[in-house]
Amino acid sequence: MDTIAHSGPRAVSEDPLSICRLSRGERGLFLRWRDGSESFFHHIWLRDCCHCPACGDCYSSNRWMVPCDVPLDVSPRGVRIDACGGLVVEWEPDGHVSRYTGHWLHENRYDGSARESRRFRPVLWDSRTPGQPPTFDFTGVRESDDQRLALYRALRDCGCAFITKGPCRPGAVEDVASLVGGLGESAYSPIFDLTPKGKVRTAGNTTRPVPPHTDEAFRYSPPGLMILGCVHQAREGGDTVLVDGFRIAVALKEKDPDAFSLLVRHDQNFVRIHEGTLNQQVRAPMIALDSDGEVCGVRIHTRSSGPLDLPVDLVEPYYAAYRHLTRLMMAPEHQVRRVLVPGDFVMFDNHRTLHARTGFDDTRRHFQICNVPRETLHERLRLLAAACGCGDEARMALPAGAVR
Ligand SMILES: [Fe+2]
Numbered sequence: 030m031d032t033i034a035h036s037g038p039r040a041v042s043e044d045p046l047s048i049c050r051l052s053r054g055e056r057g058l059f060l061r062w063r064d065g066s067e068s069f070f071h072h073i074w075l076r077d078c079c080h081c082p083a084c085g086d087c088y089s090s091n092r093w094m095v096p097c098d099v100p101l102d103v104s105p106r107g108v109r110i111d112a113c114g115g116l117v118v119e120w121e122p123d124g125h126v127s128r129y130t131g132h133w134l135h136e137n138r139y140d141g142s143a144r145e146s147r148r149f150r151p152v153l154w155d156s157r158t159p160g161q162p163p164t165f166d167f168t169g170v171r172e173s174d175d176q177r178l179a180l181y182r183a184l185r186d187c188g189c190a191f192i193t194k195g196p197c198r199p200g201a202v203e204d205v206a207s208l209v210g211g212l213g214e215s216a217y218s219p220i221f222d223l224t225p226k227g228k229v230r231t232a233g234n235t236t237r238p239v240p241p242h243t244d245e246a247f248r249y250s251p252p253g254l255m256i257l258g259c260v261h262q263a264r265e266g267g268d269t270v271l272v273d274g275f276r277i278a279v280a281l282k283e284k285d286p287d288a289f290s291l292l293v294r295h296d297q298n299f300v301r302i303h304e305g306t307l308n309q310q311v312r313a314p315m316i317a318l319d320s321d322g323e324v325c326g327v328r329i330h331t332r333s334s335g336p337l338d339l340p341v342d343l344v345e346p347y348y349a350a351y352r353h354l355t356r357l358m359m360a361p362e363h364q365v366r367r368v369l370v371p372g373d374f375v376m377f378d379n380h381r382t383l384h385a386r387t388g389f390d391d392t393r394r395h396f397q398i399c400n401v402p403r404e405t406l407h408e409r410l411r412l413l414a415a416a417c418g419c420g421d422e423a424r425m426a427l428p429a430g431a432v433r
């Protein structure tokens with residue numbers, strides 16, 4: 030293995046993310062930065078990530094190279110550290126030259142500890158967690174970038190936030206939604222009235238208690254960020270209840286790993302039919318994991334689940350697991366309960382946070398609900414974080430949700 034240390038006097042800047050040492054290995058390069066961090070990069074990875082004008086870049090759709098253009102055992106003819114502490118590689122067999130800054134390589138290193146440091150870590154909450162989910166003032170969020178970034182971070186980290194002192198008129202949920210973006214699709218109407226006065230289409234149009242659930246679990250892509258607002262509260266009852274779906278999934282994994290694994294590996298059959306107007310169905314697991322085995326979304330809706338369609342020997346174990354999960358979601362210690370009044374809203378990630386309400390008998394109670402796509406929230410968060418100088422947050426990979 031050859032080791033090349035940059036030797037040019039004063040050539041390498043004092044920048045802690047400039048490369049100060051480079052070693053050649055058989056399959057790739059070992060780099061050391063001035064801040065002391067070290068990482069390995071495969072030759073094939075470096076060659077694939079060349080962003081010269083001929084190869085193009087992987088960010089802006091101007092990517093001209095196709096992976097099969099490069100042999101798997103591609104190797105450098107020469108490597109060096111440039112005057113700015115960047116890496117320059119000249120490739121066999123054609124002498125193609127690739128340049129990478131020390132910063133870009135540091136941001137994109139992929140050894141275990143680097144990947145771990147970039148991992149999203151949700152803040153799990155239940156009824157005993159002080160200050161969670163957090164509360165924001167509507168005007169503050171609308172008028173301040175700092176407050177808006179704090180709201181976006183709360184929605185990312187906790188999957189839920191309350192908004193107070195907002196507008197009280199019907200339709201105000203859209204004003205609150207606009208703190209994040211434009212309205213998303215729904216199987217019903219873009220702004221849905223939850224009131225027992227109208228035609229009964231869903232449990233939301235009754236006075237009955239509604240158990241915790243994620244909305245429209247019967248769609249391939251359930252709505253993302255929900256905005257629920259109070260127009261008129263009942264004299265008594267009608268409390269809003271929230272459950273951290275990641276919290277109960279993790280609790281199930283700890284208490285009953287076999288049950289957790291059944292709900293991850295096998296599909297629930299989610300169905301919603303309104304004769305002649307709506308007929309949606311999807312088979313999907315209630316708990317979705319990312320490729321590292323971390324929970325990245327939940328899809329839990331007892332009112333649109335079943336008839337279960339699983340191999341015979343799985344039916345009873347599946348029901349045992351499903352019962353355990355629903356016991357956790359119904360447990361008071363997992364339920365955060367609030368009485369919303371006109372001007373109060375709750376925004377929540379529908380791929381994580383379950384919502385519910387207690388029963389009531391005042392038929393004037395009127396809530397409204399709408400949604401904004403999750404991608405919009407995550408995109409606005411990246412744009413605002415980048416504008417505020419928080420590049421690490423702008424690059425963080427966020428949970429994709431209950432995508433299957
Ligand atoms: Fe709902």
Ligand SMILES: [Zn+2]
Nearest residue numbers: 079080081084
């Ligand atoms: Zn190139």
